[in-house]
Amino acid sequence: MEQMSRRNLLKKTLWGSASLVGLSAMTPLYVHASMEFKGPKVPDVDAVKVSDHCYYIPALGSSPSPENYGMFSNPGFVVTPKGVVVIDTGSSVQIGEMILRQIKKVTDKPVVMVINTHYHGDHWLGNHAFVAANQDVKLYSHEAVQKVLKTDGGKFWFDFMQRNTDNKITGTVVTIPNQTLKGGEVFGMGGVTLKVHHFGRMHTESDVAVEVVEDKTIYMGDMVMRRIANMEDGSYKGTIAGLDSVLSLPVNQYIPGHGKHEGKQLILDGKEFMETIYKNTAKYYDEGLSDFEMKPKIMVEPFMKNVASQWSGYQSTLGKFIVVAIKEYEQSMF
Ligand SMILES: [Zn+2]
Helix, strand or coil: CCCHHHHHHHHHHCCCCCCHHCCCCCCCHHHHHHHHHCCCCCCCCCCCECCCCCCEEECCCCCCCCCCCCCCCCCCCEECCCEEEEECCCCHHHHHHHHHHHHHHHHCCCEEEEEEECCCHHHCCCCHHHHHCCCEEEEEEEEEHHHHHHHHHHHHHHHHHHHHHHCCCCCCCCCCCCCCCCCCCCCCCCCEEEECCCCCCCCCCCCCCCEEEHHEEEEEECCCCEEEECCCCCCCHHHHHHHHHHCCCCCEEEEEEECEECHHHHHHHHHHHHHHHHHHHHCCCCCCCCHHHHHHHCCHHHHHHHHHHCCCHHHHHHHHHHHHHHHHHHHHHH
């Protein structure tokens, strides 16, 4: 019964109306939920300063667990004269609150804008905290994020994160962005310029990257990472082409959604990884090999042996990546 009523409450807040933002103004039901059922506070993780205005908060692990509170991606923030812009909000309201505490250590300015780089739950479930802190905050994403989260995605990712953290995100209300990005937007923030890029389907069809022009720094979301995790919504050809576009931008610091920030080598390696899998999959597919026959052959490629084999998820998830590559290659023939 208890479980049921919470579920209904969540559904209500999820599907109630477009007034998700208004909900943080605290209807009686909402107060009831947040006071009686709230997962534990996430311990503070100091922000890393990358450039004059750009920071990120490093993940506590490479996949979600009860021990890391589901904090397995890097929320970022940009401090500008016109307020703080947050890029990705983590997997829960508790992570969102932790991000707000770290921002306070750096500036008194409010968070005026949030950008979600794509619809995977570790990049937006924390939105709730920012709306609770400032009702005027604007939540931005590519329109595909909003579409996915309004259909099955919102509930899917909430449940996914609850299951993987032993219900530590309890109290999080699915808060869907309502400002749409297409790529090409430029936000002048009092001398700090943010440029939004969308390169088509890379990690998902909804990916945006945020370039902070004066800092020559770019937030990449999950378009690139030294980690082998989730390719189900992605495209090899799209990622390879998109990373080429990234390489042509006048930036020299790249902040991925997972793992440490780096220089250009992050993008070069990310691209070589995608190319090595896709080209070899195509070659062996044409020779009639199945995915499990391809895998050992791809694993002896120099790039895989020397570089990718160090990445988290290599042993467990490379096979899945090959299956996705086969699917994309087959589709490309029609
Ligand atoms: Zn992702």
